[in-house]
Amino acid sequence: MMYNRFSRRSFLKRSAGSAAGLISFVSSVSRADANEKTSRVVLVRDINVLDDQGVVNSSVLGRMLDDAVIALTEESDVSKAWKRVVSPDDTVGIKSNVAGPPRTPPELENVIRDRVVAAGVDPIRVAVDDRGVLNNPVFQKATALINVRPMRSHHWAGVGSLIKNYIMFSDNPPSWHEDSCANLAGLWELPIVRGKTRLNILVMLTPLFHSKGPHNYNKAYVWDYKGLLVGTDPVAVDATGLRIIEAKRLEFFGEYQPLPVSPKHIKLAETKFGLGIADPARIDVKKLGWEDGLLI
């Protein structure tokens, strides 16, 4: 079950009925269970992933992602680790996000696609998409989803991160905006999504910590954090990303400056929808790589 730590022994025990031994995803747990469980999130950073001009170094980025997946699965090498994420029988939709800046880096989309293919999935059954997921035949037939997008503060949801990234699976996205997007976790119950997500990757290379203007962006409010947050529990990953954003706001503004809109959808994803764990006390953050300016 995704909410436990991925010890190899416990994983094998849990997935005894699964021929492929893949990471399993459960989209809801009882509140009683949720109180006892923890989630693992891997934070990996590398000072060399961006150069002085902000250009992404693909090989460094690929290594960061591999290290994170190994840490998450507790496998001994990259190949085994990715085979825990997808199997050759899967049809894989990589749900990206192009609505930035910052957007999901194309370099990262390519790395994920390469790793999925290397794990044995036929390239014809792998697709990367954002706005067109509902009409994309691979996503329509997908047995596995990989959710990848950057962390951005957001005018109406507080933050736009992994939970919100599935809004394009709705045929009526504005219908999810009510009450400052409180019920976004409900998106994960849609049939096209439910139970399919194998991996969540929150891109923290240049997070946006304050929203400005119609395009939600101003250079004054991004910084080179050079990290990725990776996990199987989207709520835990989002909650961890939120801690980093809030710490940055405190550092930048010099005083506690709450996000203009409370990102309450993250907490509600746990308390109302049972999608995952938002309580930092029950999130095990494993930190890899560059340590300067970690903020958490």
Next chain:
Amino acid sequence: MPMALFIVGGCISGRPGNSSEWPNVVGEWRLSGEIAEYTPETLYKYIDGAAEVYRSFNVRRVWARKYTKNGLSDIVVDVFEMATAADAFGVYRHEIRQGEDVGVGQESEYLRGTLSFWKGRFFVVITPYDDSAEVRETVLHIGRFLEKSFAEEGEQPRMLQYCPEEERQSGKIRYFHNHICLNQYYFLSDKNVLLLNQETEGLVVPYGDTENNRIILILVKYPDERSCSQAFTSFLEFLSETCLIQNGFAIHNDGTVTLSGRCAEYLVVVRNTPNKEHMNRLYHEVIASIQESGTNSRRKD
């Protein structure tokens, strides 16, 4: 030192939906592609999420254009036509303004490349994704060109006339319609305790220049006295559930104080300071000002 830029094309008539309204060339930047037009219903396709902000301020239409130059990111120009000048003021004031006032429109801000301003019923944001001296000059030229096309200036919200000017922090005044926006400026409750909606108009007006003497005035105008009365009842219920009521003041757990009342279709809330005398004076000045304006109102609390 200012750079000399030339502008080619464009005429001025205040109809940004018409392609001829835009300069074709500004320096080495050229207008690119067709004009895109959005309505409140389609705006999310262009700016998902943030669309709700503009819908909250009664946006009517949005026009978007791009300027391009080889090797550089586009400059995106968005022109928002709001229902009223007060809405244009409100949407401009919605965000923290930390940048430089560059004198474009009725209020403007230039911050790391982005120019925002409002004039009349129009709110304009020019967003380059690079920041350089040349980009700055280009952005300011486009902004000034558009500003001239909006011939008429607009009024700030009329209800501001009821808010005394002494110690008023005019640069920090916010305007709103709904409780989601209000809570971004001053948090009252997760619930819509003032029964706000798109038909209501409100102001958050700070007084005092330090945190120690800060008073927050929230003034809300309802469509009629009946709806104001219902909202006041709702607010009093909220206060009675969360505060200790003493001599007409509501004392909150954190020690802050609220004084509230109703005058005709206006609801007045004064908050924040332990100095009740100061609050009382502000409250009564606002009420008196509303009454003097000819609304034939009387305080009901």
